[in-house]
Amino acid sequence: MSVFTAASTAAAPLPLVDQPGPGLPDFSRLALIGNPNSGKSSLFNQLTGLNQKVGNFPGVTVDRKTGVSWLTPQHRAEIIDLPGTYSLYPKSLDEKVITDLLYDRTSAQYPDFVVVTVDASNLRRNLLLFTQVVDLGLPVILALNMMDVAAQHGVHLDVPALERALGVPVIPMNARKGVGVAALKIVMAQELAAPRSRFYTPEADLAPLVAQIRARFDLHNDYLALHYAHQGAHIKFLPAEDRAFLQELTARYDFQPTARQAQETIARYARINAIMLDCVSVTRTEQNESYSNKLDKVLTHKVWGYGIFFAVLLLLFQAIFAWAQYPMDLIDRGIAGLSGLIQDRFDGPLVNLVTEGILAGLGGVLMFVPQIALLFAFIAVLEETGYMARVTFMMDKIMRKFGLNGKSVVPLISGVACAVPAIMSARTIENWKDRIITIFVTPLMSCSARIPVYTVLIALVVPDQKVLGFFNLQGLALMGMYLLGLGAALLSALLMKVLLKTKERSYFIMEFPVYKWPRWKNVGITIVEKVKTFLFQAGKVIVAVSIILWVLASYGPGQAQQRAETRVRAQAAQQQWAPAETETRVASAKLQESYAGVFGRTLEPAIRPLGYDWKIGIALLTSFAAREVFVGTMSTIYSVGQDADMRTVQQKLAAEKDVNGEPVFTAARSFSLLVFYAFAMQCMSTLAVVYRETKGLKWPLLQLLYMTGLAYAAAYAVYHLLR
Incomplete structure (x- = not known):
């Protein structure tokens, strides 16, 4: 492996870039750029130590992420990980993140140099982006990643020859395992100049156009000026008058961006092909290719492929219920035992706040950690192996019938984890209509925060028994809830396809990553990070909500609670109730006269048609902060008026009675709640x-109104059909 400095390069004589870049200070800023699935995020993690999401499928990074790396004890670098792209001509919002950064040399975030990561097993295609970055005049290092995959495919690269041909440092590496990272840091810490090679010169007839753009914007080379001509109307850091100038100028010169881009691509590949002939030799390993192709023929089969995917989902939901049950019960009993131990030894308002408020709320979420961990473990394995990309490909044909495309599968499947990053991942969708529809329907997919709601309600009304001797009935019910969300998303997308009119055509191109055994370290990191996010983000909300709810449920306006207690005790003395029943009824009466009770009863008329009482109404409102809060809220509310011996979440909900002495959580009411949470925002x-x-209030407001209306109507129908 050679350690390279630009000053010592013996590259073939080529036209010079107009102005070489400056040397690097003790602090530098570098950008990681590369094709999708070329290992940028893995390299980012190796350099910074951050555990950014790494997946074996395109579209993992949809926004730029930053971290800090010490290249030497004296040299610190800010690392910017940019979304994957095949060229510097953006076709989607995530790719525009790159051009927004590289076009603006006056930006405080403008990089001092760029590391272009390439897949060594597919070098020809990856070098197109590299040559474009070089022509922008930035100092560049080529990270020759996935050298192990290239060797498996019989691809042999002459690294010194490649350095000479490209005129930049070339570092062979395997970012997943950290191989070559130390050498890359050494080169990054050196003083790098802009490459002296130019791979493409704009056609002579474009010279007047390019010259005017360079003069207007004080640009440092012709190729950057050419990009202003291509993208001028969409460069957001330019003021409106400058964008108008570019549009008028390109119209005056009859600039045809599509044709010019095609000419440029052909010219670049002519140069790349010559380099490949000199620096790369390939010995075909047909056995490996045959094995991969045979596997794809099964996993992406037009019939068996869908059956396998359905079986994977079935296994996932069976595992969430069956495998997680023991640790869930252990956590639930542990929280209940701790609460009982504190109540047995201490007394007072502060103790009640801790046991009936904070512990009750947190306990309603902590018990679902095993299920959340299993969910993300399965998703991480599917991504790591490369199977997720195959699912995206298979679903494209189906998705198009509903106004979506194959790239919509990534946000929809990611929505099973969390809607927030899932909606952000829709930036990879080029077509405006497909992207808006995907964003609109993704929240209908059941996210991990709904698992606590689903689990506790299913456990109340669905028997814990086997079907066909193997399938757990509760697991099948959980899978049914996820399929219900998917069905609602697809039907809603079909409706929007009809309502939204656009002439823009969509297309779908998917590159299959190679199959890989999952790196269990990455899977473990994913599980830990997602569980931490689930606990700490939801935990902060739950603690705050639990404290507020306990106060609202424990105190009331004026003397209303005292009068309610006096009335109930008089009734108890008259009817000779047992002491335990008397205390339970006193607590229940005081709860109804509390601030929470007053607020809940005000809300109750709106939700009574769904079969819900005021307690459920409070939970519906608080859970809008985070879906997990529903179970914590119910646990907190019922802790205030519940028998002290009933301390687990399951016991509290199962023991709740309505005004007629009947169980609150009947099948009709529970399934109504399940459907409401499946469809509600x-x-x-x-x-x-x-x-x-x-970029506006229109779509979120329409989304909120549509999903709320759909949830209300569906819950109403289910309740009245089952009651």
């Missing part, structure tokens, strides 16, 4: 990210 964070991604 997930949380405030989801609305916020839809607002950010659509």
Whole structure:
């Protein structure tokens, strides 16, 4: 492996870039750029130590992420991980993140140099982006990633010859395992100049256009000026008058961007092909290719492929219920035992706050950690192996019938984890209509925050028994809820396909990543990070909500609670109730006269048609902050008026009675709640990210109204059909 400095390069004589870049200070800023699935995120993690999401399918990074790396004890670098792209001509919002950064040399975030990661097993295609970056005049390092995959495919690269031909440092590496990272840091810490090679010169007839753009914007080379001509109307950091100038100028010169881009691509590949002939030799390993192709013929089969995917989902939901049950029960009993131990030894308002408020709320979420961990473990394995990309490909044909395309599968499947990053991942969809429809329907997919709601309600009304001797009935019910969300998303997409009119045509191109055994370290990191996010983000909300709810449920306006207690005790003395029953009824009466009771009874008329009482109404409102809060809220509310011996979440909900002495959580009411939560808007964070991604209030408000109306109507129908 050679350690390279630009000053010592013996590259073939080529036209010079107009102005070489400056040397690097003790602090530098570098950008990681590369094709999708070329290992950028893995390299970012190796350099910074951050555990960014790494997946074996395109579209993992949809926004730029930053971290810090010490290249030497004296040299610190800010690393910017950019979304994957095949060229510097953006066709989707995530790719525009790259051009927005590289076009603006006055930006405080403008990189000092760029590391272009390429897949060594597919070098020819990856070098197109590299040559474009070089022509922008930035100092560049080529990270020759996936050398192990290239060797498996019989691809042999002459690295010194490649350095000479390209005129930049070339570092062979395997970012997944950290091989070559130390050498890359050494080169990054050196003083790099802009490459002296130019791979493409704009056609002579474009010279007047390019010259005017360079003069107007004080640009440092012709190729950057050419990009202003291509993208001028969409460069957001330019003021409106500058964008208007570019549009008028390109119209005056009859500039045809599509044709010019095609000419450029052909010219670049002519140069790339010559380099490949000199630096790359290939010995075909037909056995490996045959094995991969045979596997794809099964996993992407037009019939068996869908059956296998359905079986994978069935296994996932069976595991969530069956495998997680023991640790869930252990956590639930542990929280209940701790609460009972504290209540047995201490007394007072503070103790009640801790046991009936904080512990009750947190306990309603902590018990679902095993299920959340299993869910993300399955998703991580599917991504790591490369199977997720195959699912995206298979679903494209189906998705198009509903106004979506194959790239919509990534947000929809990601929505099973969380709608917020799922909606952001829709940036990879080029077509405006497909992207808006995907954003609109993704929240209908059941996210991980709904698992606590689904689990506790299913456990109340669905028997824990086997079907066909193997399938757990509760697991099948959980899978049914997820399929219900998917069905609602597809039907809603079909409706929007009819309502939204656009002439823009969509297309779908998917590159299959190679099959890989999952890196269990990455899977473990994913599980830990997602569980931490689930606990700490939801935990903060739950603690705050639990404290507020306990106060609202424990105190009331004026003397209403005292009068209610006096009335109930008089009735108890008259009818000779047992002491335990008397205390339970006193607590229940005081709860109804509390601030929470007053608020809940005000809300109750709106939700009574669904079969819900005021307690459920409070839970519906608080869970808009985060879906997990529903179970915590119910646990907190019922802790205030519940028998002290009933301390687990399951016991509290099962023991709740209505005014007629009947169980509150009947099949009709429970399934009505399940359907309501399947269709209702997930949380405030989801609305916020839809607002950010659509740049306005129109779509989030329409989304909120549509999903709320759908949830209400469906819950009403289910309740009245089953009662």
